[in-house]
Amino acid sequence: MAVWNFLRLLNFSGVCVLKKRLIPCLDVKEGRVVKGLNFVALRDAGDPVEAAIAYNRAGADEICFLDIMASYEKRPLMLDILERTAENCFIPLSAGGGIRCLDAIRALLLSGADKVSLGTIAVEEPHFVQRAAEKFGSQCITVSIDAKQVSGPNFPPRWEVFTQGGRWATGLCAINFARKIVTYGAGEILLTSIDRDGSGEGFDVPLTRAITDAVGVSVIASGGAGTLDHFVDVFQKGGADAALAASVFHFGTFTIPQAKAYMRKADIPVREDDCSWP
Amino acid sequence: MNVTVIDYGSGNLYSVQKALEFVIREWGLSCTLRVSNDPREIVHADRIVLPGVGSFRGCMRGLQGISGMVEALICRVRRESCPFLGICVGMQLMASHGLEHGFETGLGWIDGHVALMTPPLCGGERVKIPHMGWNQLTAVRAHDVLSAISSEKEGAHAYFIHSYAFVPLSGAEHVVACTMHGRPVTAMIARDNLVGVQFHPEKSGRFGLSLLADFLTWKP
Numbered sequence: 001m002a003v004w005n006f007l008r009l010l011n012f013s014g015v016c017v018l019k020k021r022l023i024p025c026l027d028v029k030e031g032r033v034v035k036g037l038n039f040v041a042l043r044d045a046g047d048p049v050e051a052a053i054a055y056n057r058a059g060a061d062e063i064c065f066l067d068i069m070a071s072y073e074k075r076p077l078m079l080d081i082l083e084r085t086a087e088n089c090f091i092p093l094s095a096g097g098g099i100r101c102l103d104a105i106r107a108l109l110l111s112g113a114d115k116v117s118l119g120t121i122a123v124e125e126p127h128f129v130q131r132a133a134e135k136f137g138s139q140c141i142t143v144s145i146d147a148k149q150v151s152g153p154n155f156p157p158r159w160e161v162f163t164q165g166g167r168w169a170t171g172l173c174a175i176n177f178a179r180k181i182v183t184y185g186a187g188e189i190l191l192t193s194i195d196r197d198g199s200g201e202g203f204d205v206p207l208t209r210a211i212t213d214a215v216g217v218s219v220i221a222s223g224g225a226g227t228l229d230h231f232v233d234v235f236q237k238g239g240a241d242a243a244l245a246a247s248v249f250h251f252g253t254f255t256i257p258q259a260k261a262y263m264r265k266a267d268i269p270v271r272e273d274d275c276s277w278p
Numbered sequence: 279m280n281v282t283v284i285d286y287g288s289g290n291l292y293s294v295q296k297a298l299e300f301v302i303r304e305w306g307l308s309c310t311l312r313v314s315n316d317p318r319e320i321v322h323a324d325r326i327v328l329p330g331v332g333s334f335r336g337c338m339r340g341l342q343g344i345s346g347m348v349e350a351l352i353c354r355v356r357r358e359s360c361p362f363l364g365i366c367v368g369m370q371l372m373a374s375h376g377l378e379h380g381f382e383t384g385l386g387w388i389d390g391h392v393a394l395m396t397p398p399l400c401g402g403e404r405v406k407i408p409h410m411g412w413n414q415l416t417a418v419r420a421h422d423v424l425s426a427i428s429s430e431k432e433g434a435h436a437y438f439i440h441s442y443a444f445v446p447l448s449g450a451e452h453v454v455a456c457t458m459h460g461r462p463v464t465a466m467i468a469r470d471n472l473v474g475v476q477f478h479p480e481k482s483g484r485f486g487l488s489l490l491a492d493f494l495t496w497k498p
Contacts, residue, residue, distance in 0.1 A: 092482060
């Protein structure tokens with residue numbers, strides 16, 4: 001489109017590029033962080049709001065709250081966490097876990113969440129993703145896909161979508177499901193490798209590559225982070241737009257600034273602004 | 279000073295409200311913040327903030343759906359020169375028209391239209407839409423509401439999340455800052471007492487807060 005040539009008039013020589021994001025994930029159960037943070041002195045290591053504030057100051061690009069025991073009665077706890085976080089952290093916040101109706105999404109967004117992630121419901125009822133995207137916009141609908149490799153060692157890789165925290169095999173091919181759910185309006189994919197989750201052996205790079213090649217929306221890779229090279233690999237070889245991790249950050253294996261400095265040296269674009277305030 | 283955030287049923291005002299409250303407190307500004315859908319309050323505002331999430335058409339219709347709101351805005355902002363800040367779709371509504379879900383007339387305050395971003399391949403990789411995440415700003419001209427980056431060589435990062443973008447139709451004199459997403463993307467526009475930002479200052483950390491403070495203390 002010729003209209004974009006207007007910027008030539010301005011001598012615009014920007015080389016800015018979208019930065020690769022690092023997202024610490026806080027697993028929340030009944031309003032408390034499941035594994036307390038011990039990389040920084042907190043008054044209350046189990047308070048998700050304090051944890052979020054600490055990560056914000058450390059330079060996290062986004063914070064993800066995952067309600068691992070989401071139940072209808074406990075939802076007000078998550079709303080309270082979001083509200084208190086949004087009063088202090090002026091970066092994007094996402095929330096997920098057990099969302100099954102539009103009212104739940106609305107309540108989360110009104111409490112300060114910028115995005116919600118839909119898991120099981122997206123598999124069971126893909127049209128729900130469509131309704132949610134039409135109602136609130138694709139930009140705030142992330143679909144979380146838990147995938148596990150089901151092909152044998154000497155076969156071309158095939159990954160299947162699992163639900164119920166990896167207990168339930170759906171029979172769906174992860175790549176096809178990702179493609180389909182994007183056409184239904186998912187604005188982002190949160191891709192977790194069940195094989196790697198909690199292992200510290202590295203992200204599933206071939207799985208991430210397969211999904212990033214298949215869809216035109218941003219992909220967050222999750223599951224398996226153990227070393228700084230794992231992050232470099234999932235960005236460079238996997239083509240991920242963001243990487244999500246919990247334990248390496250919670251246990252202080254390395255800090256977010258350390259991870260970003262390492263990525264910068266590997267020529268991965270990262271945001272290293274001063275985040276020490278607010 | 280009365281700061282009014284317009285509530286016209288468009289998405290999440292909570293973050294915008296909390297960020298403004300934070301700025302008013304931290305900068306020690308004597309401002310009263312109101313979130314309102316009442317055109318009568320607009321008339322008494324000293325600063326007007328128009329947020330917006332969703333589609334151009336949805337937001338424009340939402341604004342028109344409140345009886346007297348568009349008229350009150352035109353009166354207070356255009357005739358009485360009340361400083362105005364549009365955020366995301368709120369910024370896009372300042373354009374002549376939008377093309378999301380078909381042609382829709384905008385407020386028409388800055389000549390331009392809002393069109394789907396169509397970035398070319400970049401190094402063989404697909405450039406993704408929505409443009410979601412942290413991107414760096416380049417100021418193409420100085421502006422009081424952009425003091426935080428006008429002086430720096432390396433622009434600050436701002437948080438973007440959008441698929442449609444503002445394109446000026448006749449000259450680019452109202453474009454203040456750009457970013458790059460395959461192609462240059464309009465990040466901030468300004469004219470007289472009007473400013474609009476495509477990114478979310480309420481989600482852009484320290485830089486975003488200082489931009490909001492610049493807006494609240496701006497004397498156009």
